[in-house]
Amino acid sequence: MKIVLTIAVVAASQLALVGLAVAPQLSARIAGDTYLVRVAPVDPIDPFRGAYVALDYPDLRQDGSQSLVEPGLGSLDDGESGEVYITLVEEDGVWIGDAWSRKRPEDGPYLACDDRSWQVRCGIESWFLPQDDAQEAEHLLRDGAVAELRVDDRGNAAVVDVRAQ
Numbered sequence: 391m392k393i394v395l396t397i398a399v400v401a402a403s404q405l406a407l408v409g410l411a412v413a414p415q416l417s418a419r420i421a422g423d424t425y426l427v428r429v430a431p432v433d434p435i436d437p438f439r440g441a442y443v444a445l446d447y448p449d450l451r452q453d454g455s456q457s458l459v460e461p462g463l464g465s466l467d468d469g470e471s472g473e474v475y476i477t478l479v480e481e482d483g484v485w486i487g488d489a490w491s492r493k494r495p496e497d498g499p500y501l502a503c504d505d506r507s508w509q510v511r512c513g514i515e516s517w518f519l520p521q522d523d524a525q526e527a528e529h530l531l532r533d534g535a536v537a538e539l540r541v542d543d544r545g546n547a548a549v550v551d552v553r554a555q
Contacts, residue, residue, distance in 0.1 A: 422540030422548070425478060425485045425499060429537045429552060443517045443527045445537060445549070450476055450487035450501070450512075463503070463510040468492070474503040474510050475545060484536060494545070502545030514539060517549045530554060 430446045451463050463476075470492060478499040479488040485499070490510075494502070503512040514537070519527060530552065538551040 422542040422546070423499065424550070425539045425541055426483065426536040427485050427539055428555065429535055430531060443519070443531065443552070445515055445517055445531075445552070447487075447514070447537075449481075449484065452487070452490055463487075463512065471506050472504070474505050476501045476503060476510075476512070478541075499541055500545045501541065501547050512547055514547045514549050517552055527552065 427447055428449050430448055447463060473492065473494075475491050475494055477488045477491070477495050478485040478501065480486075487501075494500075501512045501514075503510050505511070517527070517537070534555045535552055536555050537549050538553070539547050540550050541547045
């Protein structure tokens with residue numbers, strides 16, 4: 391009987407950990423509002439990760455530059471690392487980054503990001519799709535596209551779709 395209880399506790403613990411790992415993405419997809427953000431491609435295929443498009447968001451960057459190597463939004467050069475919040479404002483039908491801060495905004499839409507690695511990441515840097523669609527998506531992104539993001543009230547974001555602008 392002890393072994394059955396031990397296995398049940400271990401299985402329940404693992405299930406809870408999986409739930410915690412995907413909670414921000416699920417929260418954004420279920421309870422989030424929709425925002426359109428301009429995107430650009432970075433790297434469409436990685437043989438180890440499968441077919442995906444690495445997305446760059448030039449309008450969310452502080453300096454407006456584009457990454458040609460690695461997905462991410464650059465860095466917040468303040469000597470700290472941890473949580474970064476990017477407030478969003480609407481401009482010509484798409485949303486752009488307004489201000490970057492270490493303090494969670496009181497109101498308005500914002501992205502909750504992290505810069506514990508060498509770049510600010512918001513969980514929206516990759517868009518996975520079937521192998522056959524990856525090449526087509528790369529061409530779509532080169533011609534100008536927008537990502538449809540779902541962002542919840544805590545700043546958690548998820549990419550729902552990428553389409554022509």
